[in-house]
Amino acid sequence: MDLLGAQISQLRTTLGESPGAKKVLVVYAHQSAGSFNASAKDAAVEVLTAQGCTVEVSDLYAVKFKATATAEDITAEVKNPEHFRYAEETRLAWEEGTLADDIKEEQRKLTEADLIIFQFPMYWFTVPGIMKGWIDRVLTSGYAYTQEKRYSQGLFKDKKAMLSFTTGSNESMFSATGINGDMNVTLWPLQNGILHYCGFQVLAPQIFWAPSHVDAEARGAMLKAWRTRLQGLLGEAPLSFTPSDSFDGDKGFQLKPEVQEKHEGREFGLTVGTHQGKRLPPNSQIRAGV
């Protein structure tokens, strides 16, 4: 533990928190307190709090979270108004402390958190617009990633993150022989391209398959299973991704020849994305240890 870490730990103890207490941020996107997503969020807050965790919730619709990446996200003058480039301008603003207050507040919560849970209904095979806005605006260049610090060298490698979501379609539709296609493919851009990109240890997603298609009893069973999982969530092993040093930064971040050779005879590719033209490793975006 570095000096700053030790000081934060001491401060937490002074404030009455136990040294091992974890902080959790739930980024939550549903319009209605009567929804299944609200119940899933409430279950996470309740079970994790009972375990001694400090849980904060960012209720995006309740705070009317701004979902658009604009120059208003910078409170100072922008550097290049003729050719405004969001990633560059916000990186500078982050360095200078001139990001908009709502972004600063979300970054404070994220910085303090050991685990982030994204709770949402899947809209069009991904997160709703309001949650994409959170991702676009809060995961600022410099703060959440740099060219050097990303993927397994990412800035948030000591944090965990996971997706917890409801679908509109049944599980069979999201299989490798189903009309929507393999859910592992749908999850790759989210789990690799956002969460793992920032370095997060990605916990297996919690997928609530089509709760609106089943009765109240079945929905209750889904929530009960989630509560059970939440008990051990912080101890779970994360999903597997290929270590960054398997890729050669001087050669377009391609797999190094020695890594390719090592895997040449194997049946499956390394991951859903870096599949090397082989069959996809089954369920690698859904279960840990596969």
Place this chain on the structure above:
Amino acid sequence: MDLLGAQISQLRTTLGESPGAKKVLVVYAHQSAGSFNASAKDAAVEVLTAQGCTVEVSDLYAVKFKATATAEDITAEVKNPEHFRYAEETRLAWEEGTLADDIKEEQRKLTEADLIIFQFPMYWFTVPGIMKGWIDRVLTSGYAYTQEKRYSQGLFKDKKAMLSFTTGSNESMFSATGINGDMNVTLWPLQNGILHYCGFQVLAPQIFWAPSHVDAEARGAMLKAWRTRLQGLLGEAPLSFTPSDSFDGDKGFQLKPEVQEKHEGREFGLTVGTHQGKRLPPNSQIRAGV
């Protein structure tokens, strides 16, 4: 051509449009008129207009397009305020003509269009929040899809749509041996789950690989190639997806046994998503006819 189609065609002729004239909608998301994305959008407007097309542009940042799916999208009283369900409430509002004016206006443009081009910088492996907001809000249940009319039976099967976007990473990083993983995987949820889901014939994406990493001359060459492609765009064959009737709606929309059997001996799966546990068909989300 059905009766309504004939009447519309006649009306267009009366209005001075040539019978074969196509209507194009460009849904455009960049903050700056000085950007590469703006140039790509301008090129589309110019080349397609010169061909006799009528081109409309939805400039999402310019109109401060609302990116969040909320009860305010319905101008009448919502049916179930205790448990607000966006898809159901907006479907009813669409039926009753009580959707918000900005949604109605985008739906008018979309209804009239023969081709929709989404022009955007890729943010976090997908569209920016503001464009996701357009997708969430404009592609209303009932208007853009129903349980019966989706995928190759989709409501927009007589229209074409395509993604045109810039990346921050180089092409090699988005290969099947690259650190970001195969671009075909990243495109699947967007092209299958949104565009093809609504029935659109999906034209091959126009991918501008990392224009910010190259000099002005190379960027100019990218735009020139795009202008050349635009000349023949409306005549291009679309990407291939599996016909809806290959799936059994009574059995969880799984591939029918006879379709599975027919493809049993083949090396590659049917698509990136419905890959049947086989190797992914190379570049099926990037090039037509593969």
